Every structure is written in structure tokens, then in C-alpha cells.
Amino acid sequence: MSKLQHSLLLLAFTSLLMPLLAISPATRIEEQRILLKIKQIFGNPPSLESWKPSSSSPCDWLEISCSNGTVTYISLGSKNISTTLPRIICDLPNLQGIDLSDNSIPGNFPDFLCSCKKLNRLDLSWNNFLGPIPDDIQCLSGLRYLDLGHNNFYSIPKGIGQLQELTSLTIDGNSIRTIPVLEIGNLSNLEELSLSVNEGLAPDEIPLEFAGLKKLKSLSMSATNLIGEIPQFIVVNLTNLETLDLSNNRLAGSIPGGFNKLHNLQTLLLGFNKFSGSLPSESDILSSLSENNLIGRGGSGKVYRIIINPIGEKVAVKRVWNDKKSDQRLEREFLAEVQVLGMIRHCNIVKLLGCISSKTAKLLIYEYMENQSLDKWLHKKAGSTTSEACDSTPGDVLDWPTRLRIAIGTAQGLCYMHHDCSLPIVHRDIKSSNILLDSGLNAKIADYGLAKVLVKEGEPETASAVAGTFGYIAPEYAYTSKLNVKSDVYSFGVVLLELTTGRQPVIVDEQMNLVQWAWQHYEEEKSIITALDEEIMEPCYLETMTAVFKLGLKCTSPSPSQRPAMNEILQILLSCPINFPSWQESSVVLTVH
CATH class of the missing domain: 1.10.510.10 (Transferase(Phosphotransferase) domain 1)
Structure with a gap:
């Protein structure tokens, strides 16, 4: 082995040991004591049975994440916790994230969290918190992610505008009465904003103050008593939008042009409003289903790539087999897919664009995926047959x-x-x-x-x-x-x-x-x-x-x-x-x- 190879190997080995050397035994023991005390205050729930005194690090516990051997993240979602959050949690000196979602934790917003000096991620969603979100929430100035959704909070303080590091803010499913739109509109780093299902809000238009949120990828204001028209800034300023949900309001007028220019937009929900006018019609995508366009096949049918317009935009069309011996099963699968994909929208779920059902064929029309399926990349399957069409052949290894x-x-x-x-x-x-x-x-x-x-x-x-x-x-x-x-x-x-x-x-x-x-x-x-x-x-x-x-x-x-x-x-x-x-x-x- 050369000196260079020996040095590189030593450096790699040292880097693996760094997390183990970065924390003293006394600190590890103290962190374990704090976590066991938290477990006791929570009533020793069976879901935390693995938290036991031992000579090993609490970093070994499933719900605990560590960096350089010290506790940085506590994940206690869905643990059947029904007692108030203990102050001792902020005695963990390097704590950066807390997830207590989907429990039954009561009481007001825990104002002592200001003592968690390094906190950048806080999820208290789906609990029984109530009252106002406190005015001094600005003390959590390092927060990047804040989810207070599905509780019983009734007010948002103006201090929320001081959380300039925030990239994600969720306060949906509460009893909010007013929104400090000017302050939220100043959160220039915000990428995700959800205020949906706060039906106690007074009727109002979509806030023009949100025009400055140019980094927004997701804006959800469903069921927030919105009135008026969709303002033009939505399609002019918010060019990074991937998800826009304005459904279940009282918006009126025509839907503005320009949504087609939001090239990142994947989910647009405008249903259950009072819009007038017509929506853009879909091009005819069933021009050809030939073997030349075959891109995949499975137990229930074949999938084709179809070009739908002169600029080369594509969709994927799945043609369900019409085999009399399995008609009932395929009918169930066809209906299940239409039902499920018709009721859900998410950027990580393939979009069903439409379906056609006739005596001779059943067709499902999806958005087209240029890079095919994950298994073809992991296991080097460059198409099941040479006749299958594809835009790219998975060849590079996914890092x-x-x-x-x-x-x-x-x-x-x-x-x-x-x-x-x-x-x-x-x-x-x-x-x-x-x-x-x-x-x-x-x-x-x-x-x-x-x-x-x-x-x-x-x-x-x-x-x-x-x-x-x-x-x-x-x-x-x-x-x-x-x-x-x-x-x-x-x-x-x-x-x-x-x-x-x-x-x-x-x-x-x-x-x-x-x-x-x-x-x-x-x-x-x-x-x-x-x-x-x-x-x-x-x-x-x-x-x-x-x-x-x-x-x-x-x-x-x-x-x-x-x-x-x-x-x-x-x-x-x-x-x-x-x-x-x-x-x-x-x-x-x-x-x-």
C-alpha cells in the first residue's frame, strides 16, 4: 500500500470515528438521564419501551437522531402521549428538532421552548393545543420548519414575521380568526405555506402581501373564506409554485390565464368555488397506440408513450387487457385506480390525467415519466424488450x-x-x-x-x-x-x-x-x-x-x-x-x- 493510499484510508477511518470522539461520557450520561426523565413525565408509554438505562448511547434509540454523538432530534410522532410537554426537553444542549405530531398533548403553546437555543424544526401538529400562538414566538429565530396544524389555536401573532429563517409554515386545521398577512408576506425564505381549513376567518380576498413570497413552492388556502378573484400575482410572481390549493372557498370571476406558464406547477386545486367561464380543453391524446410507442407492460396491460402536440409533449397511456377470463378482476383494478387517483393529489404520486372506458378498451392516461422506473436504474433493466420505446436508457449509477x-x-x-x-x-x-x-x-x-x-x-x-x-x-x-x-x-x-x-x-x-x-x-x-x-x-x-x-x-x-x-x-x-x-x-x- 502506498503512502497516499495509507493516508486516505487513515483519514476515512478517522472520519468514521469522529462522532464517537466528539462527546464526553458525562454528556452522554446526562442526555440519557434527561430523555429517561421525559419518558417518565410522559407516563412511560409502551411505545418508548426501548428507552432503558444502559451504558450505550441514547443515539441507539429509534426515536433519537444524533450528530457527532449528541442528541439533535427527537421523533415522538404517534406515541399516544397525552401529557404536557416537559421543560426539561430544552436541557438537551444541541437539540435542533422536535416532532410530537399525532398525539393528544393538551395545553397552551409551550413558551419555554425559547430555551431550546438551537431549535430549527418543530412539529406539534395533530394535538390538543389551544389558545393563542404566543407573541414571543419570535424568540425561536432559528426555526426553518414550523407545523402547528390541526390543533385549537385561535390567533397568529405579528411576531411570526420575525422568523426570517422559516422555509415551511403550517397552521392549517385550527380556529384562527385573523392572519397577519403583512408579517407573513415578509417571510422571504418561505417555500411552503399552509393556512387551510381555518373557517373562522372573516371573508377576505387572497392577500396581495403574499406577492413577495417568490420562493413559494406550495400555497394552501383551502376553506379559508376567500372571496373575490384570483389575483394576477399568483401566476406572475409565484413562478416556483408546485402546489396551489384554493379549493372550498367563494372565489369568483374567471380563472386567470398564465397557469400554463407555471412550469413547476404539478397540483392545482380550484374546486368548490364560484368561478365562471370555461376551462382549457384537453388535446386528443388517443391518436395512436402502436407497438412503436410501447414503453412497458405488466399483468394488467401495456403502457404507451403518446406525443400529444407539435412541440413534443407526451403522456403515458395504459391500455388494460381485454381478456374475457379476467374481465372482472381487471374491471375492479381499473375502477380502483380511477377512484384512488381521482381523489388524491400529491407531487410524489403520479397524476391521472383522464380515463376512457368502452366495450373494446379501457385506457388510463397519466403524466409521462422520462426516466422510467427505479428498478431499471438499480438493477440495470434497460427496457424489458428491444421493441419498447424510451427517451433515455438508464445507464449511469444513481449516487x-x-x-x-x-x-x-x-x-x-x-x-x-x-x-x-x-x-x-x-x-x-x-x-x-x-x-x-x-x-x-x-x-x-x-x-x-x-x-x-x-x-x-x-x-x-x-x-x-x-x-x-x-x-x-x-x-x-x-x-x-x-x-x-x-x-x-x-x-x-x-x-x-x-x-x-x-x-x-x-x-x-x-x-x-x-x-x-x-x-x-x-x-x-x-x-x-x-x-x-x-x-x-x-x-x-x-x-x-x-x-x-x-x-x-x-x-x-x-x-x-x-x-x-x-x-x-x-x-x-x-x-x-x-x-x-x-x-x-x-x-x-x-x-x-
């Missing part, structure tokens, strides 16, 4: 930051389906071939033919038959016909293992599936690094790749109750850095129990 971004995008889509829809939706066939990639390699979940809408949140529903794809099917299907959202979590865990190892879901040579292989590797206490995809391994990626591998194991736990919910999974993935400017980049630490 780790891109894979992590795809994992986050997929998790966002599933989180929306499981937690944000009025009734939870179970996809039932999550796999890498059903994760499509657009021109920017952004993930879009596709193929909803097997999807089910649950009758009530958390209530299992009976499936008529086992659905899914071998290698991705949750083991409980072997002994029960009941399904819930945790079956999707299992399948997503398989995708995480694919992303981190580069292996296919079924390992033919070793006569086992990927989940069995990964768990065997882990239980035999082999180095996780040896399980990771060698094509993309670099020292600066190892910690987060390891964390996501462990998250994949947690998602594929044999028992559904041991699998985390999608909102927990999303928060863990979001805490992983996507960009790695140096070998000393900090990252999340996660242990499977």
Missing part, C-alpha cells in the same frame, strides 16, 4: 444523495396516503418498478390498481386475496386476510434495502429474498458496511447509508406493530443530510431493536 432523495419522495407520497387523506389509502403493491422518476429523478408512486381505501383510520380491512409482488409482500398475509397501512411500510422497507444494497428483492443465487438476507446479515453481527452497494460507497455516505439500511430492517420487522408509521419514517429520512460537503458531515444514528 447515494439521489437515492436518498428518491426514498424521501416516495415516503412523502406514502405519508400523504396513510396520514393526510380523509380515509387512509393502502397501496398494496409498493415496489421499485412502481416508483417512477421524472426528468429531475423525482419519485412518483404509480399503479393503484390494487389500492384499498380503509373504512376507518387504523381499522384493518379484509382483502379478498393476497395482493402484491413476491419479495415485497408482508409476512402477515400468510396467516390473515386483514390489511392495514403497515403492509405498505413493509414493502417500502424492501425498497430501502434495495436502495442501500443495490440488490434485487429476490436473490436467486442464495435462494432467499432480500429481507431474509439483510436480517441474516444483521443478526450474524456482520459489518453493515459489507452489505452496502459497493458502486456508490464513499466514506462521507457510510453513516447515512447505514442508518437507512437499519431503517429498512425496522420497516420489515416480522410483526406489523414493530414497524414504524410512515410519518415517523419520513422524519427519520428528512433528518439525513442529502448533501455531503465534507467527510466530517454529521448524520443520523439509528439502531434496530
Whole structure:
């Protein structure tokens, strides 16, 4: 080994040890004491059973994320917590993020959070908080993400305008009476703003003060008692918009021209208003369904690429097989896909543009995904046959930051389906071939033919038959016909293992599936690094790749109750850095129990 190689190896090894050397044993013991005290104050909920006194670091606990060996993020979403938040939480000196979403925490906004000097992410959504958001919220000047949605807050202070670092602000589903539009309009870094479902607001027009929010990617003001017309600044100033929701108001007049110039716009919801005039008509997209335009095929039909206008814009058209022997099954799948995709809109879910049903054919029309499916990139499938048309052939290896971004995008889509829809939706066939990639390699979940809408949140529903794809099917299907959202979590865990190892879901040579292989590797206490995809391994990626591998194991736990919910999974993935400017980049630490 040359001196240069030896130096590089030593540097890489040192970088891996840095997090372990950065914190003293006394600090680690103190952080563990604080967390155990928090658990006690919360009434020792069974969901935190893994929090026990030990000589190991609390960084090993699933709900805790660390940077350089010290606690930086606490994720306690959906933990059945019903007591007030303890002040001691701010005794964690390096705490940057708190997620307490989807619990039953009562009381006023915890003003002592001002003592959490490094806090940049706070999620208190879906709880029982009430009263005003305090005037001194400006003390949390480092906040970048603030979600207070679905509580009982009734006022927003003007001090909100002092949170100049905010990129995401959500206060939907409360009882807000007035909005300090001037102050919110001065939040120049804001990318996401949701004020929806605050029906106690007095009738008013869309605030002109929001014209300065030029970085906005998502604006949601559904059910906020809006009147008047849509102002022109929406299409002139907010050119980065990806999502605009103005539904369920009393907006009137004509819809302004120019929405077609918002090139990033993916979701536009204007329903249940009082608009007049006509909407732009769709071009005829069924000009040709020929083998020359074939881009994919599956158990229920073929998918074609269709050019719809002279400038070359494309859509994907799925033609469902018309086989008399399976007509009933295909009819159910066709109707399920139309029903589910017709009721949901999300930037990480493929858009259904339309459908056609006749005696001779059933057609589903989707947005076109230039980069095909994730499995073709991970497993080098450059089209199933040489006759299939494609704009690009996956050839380059997806690096780790891109894979992590795809994992986050997929998790966002599933989180929306499981937690944000009025009734939870179970996809039932999550796999890498059903994760499509657009021109920017952004993930879009596709193929909803097997999807089910649950009758009530958390209530299992009976499936008529086992659905899914071998290698991705949750083991409980072997002994029960009941399904819930945790079956999707299992399948997503398989995708995480694919992303981190580069292996296919079924390992033919070793006569086992990927989940069995990964768990065997882990239980035999082999180095996780040896399980990771060698094509993309670099020292600066190892910690987060390891964390996501462990998250994949947690998602594929044999028992559904041991699998985390999608909102927990999303928060863990979001805490992983996507960009790695140096070998000393900090990252999340996660242990499977």
C-alpha cells in the first residue's frame, strides 16, 4: 500500500470515528438521564419501551437522531402521549428538532421552548393545543420548519414575521380568526405555506402581501373564506409554485390565464368555488397506440408513450387487457385506480390525467415519466424488450444523495396516503418498478390498481386475496386476510434495502429474498458496511447509508406493530443530510431493536 493510499484510508477511518470522539461520557450520561426523565413525565408509554438505562448511547434509540454523538432530534410522532410537554426537553444542549405530531398533548403553546437555543424544526401538529400562538414566538429565530396544524389555536401573532429563517409554515386545521398577512408576506425564505381549513376567518380576498413570497413552492388556502378573484400575482410572481390549493372557498370571476406558464406547477386545486367561464380543453391524446410507442407492460396491460402536440409533449397511456377470463378482476383494478387517483393529489404520486372506458378498451392516461422506473436504474433493466420505446436508457449509477432523495419522495407520497387523506389509502403493491422518476429523478408512486381505501383510520380491512409482488409482500398475509397501512411500510422497507444494497428483492443465487438476507446479515453481527452497494460507497455516505439500511430492517420487522408509521419514517429520512460537503458531515444514528 502506498503512502497516499495509507493516508486516505487513515483519514476515512478517522472520519468514521469522529462522532464517537466528539462527546464526553458525562454528556452522554446526562442526555440519557434527561430523555429517561421525559419518558417518565410522559407516563412511560409502551411505545418508548426501548428507552432503558444502559451504558450505550441514547443515539441507539429509534426515536433519537444524533450528530457527532449528541442528541439533535427527537421523533415522538404517534406515541399516544397525552401529557404536557416537559421543560426539561430544552436541557438537551444541541437539540435542533422536535416532532410530537399525532398525539393528544393538551395545553397552551409551550413558551419555554425559547430555551431550546438551537431549535430549527418543530412539529406539534395533530394535538390538543389551544389558545393563542404566543407573541414571543419570535424568540425561536432559528426555526426553518414550523407545523402547528390541526390543533385549537385561535390567533397568529405579528411576531411570526420575525422568523426570517422559516422555509415551511403550517397552521392549517385550527380556529384562527385573523392572519397577519403583512408579517407573513415578509417571510422571504418561505417555500411552503399552509393556512387551510381555518373557517373562522372573516371573508377576505387572497392577500396581495403574499406577492413577495417568490420562493413559494406550495400555497394552501383551502376553506379559508376567500372571496373575490384570483389575483394576477399568483401566476406572475409565484413562478416556483408546485402546489396551489384554493379549493372550498367563494372565489369568483374567471380563472386567470398564465397557469400554463407555471412550469413547476404539478397540483392545482380550484374546486368548490364560484368561478365562471370555461376551462382549457384537453388535446386528443388517443391518436395512436402502436407497438412503436410501447414503453412497458405488466399483468394488467401495456403502457404507451403518446406525443400529444407539435412541440413534443407526451403522456403515458395504459391500455388494460381485454381478456374475457379476467374481465372482472381487471374491471375492479381499473375502477380502483380511477377512484384512488381521482381523489388524491400529491407531487410524489403520479397524476391521472383522464380515463376512457368502452366495450373494446379501457385506457388510463397519466403524466409521462422520462426516466422510467427505479428498478431499471438499480438493477440495470434497460427496457424489458428491444421493441419498447424510451427517451433515455438508464445507464449511469444513481449516487447515494439521489437515492436518498428518491426514498424521501416516495415516503412523502406514502405519508400523504396513510396520514393526510380523509380515509387512509393502502397501496398494496409498493415496489421499485412502481416508483417512477421524472426528468429531475423525482419519485412518483404509480399503479393503484390494487389500492384499498380503509373504512376507518387504523381499522384493518379484509382483502379478498393476497395482493402484491413476491419479495415485497408482508409476512402477515400468510396467516390473515386483514390489511392495514403497515403492509405498505413493509414493502417500502424492501425498497430501502434495495436502495442501500443495490440488490434485487429476490436473490436467486442464495435462494432467499432480500429481507431474509439483510436480517441474516444483521443478526450474524456482520459489518453493515459489507452489505452496502459497493458502486456508490464513499466514506462521507457510510453513516447515512447505514442508518437507512437499519431503517429498512425496522420497516420489515416480522410483526406489523414493530414497524414504524410512515410519518415517523419520513422524519427519520428528512433528518439525513442529502448533501455531503465534507467527510466530517454529521448524520443520523439509528439502531434496530
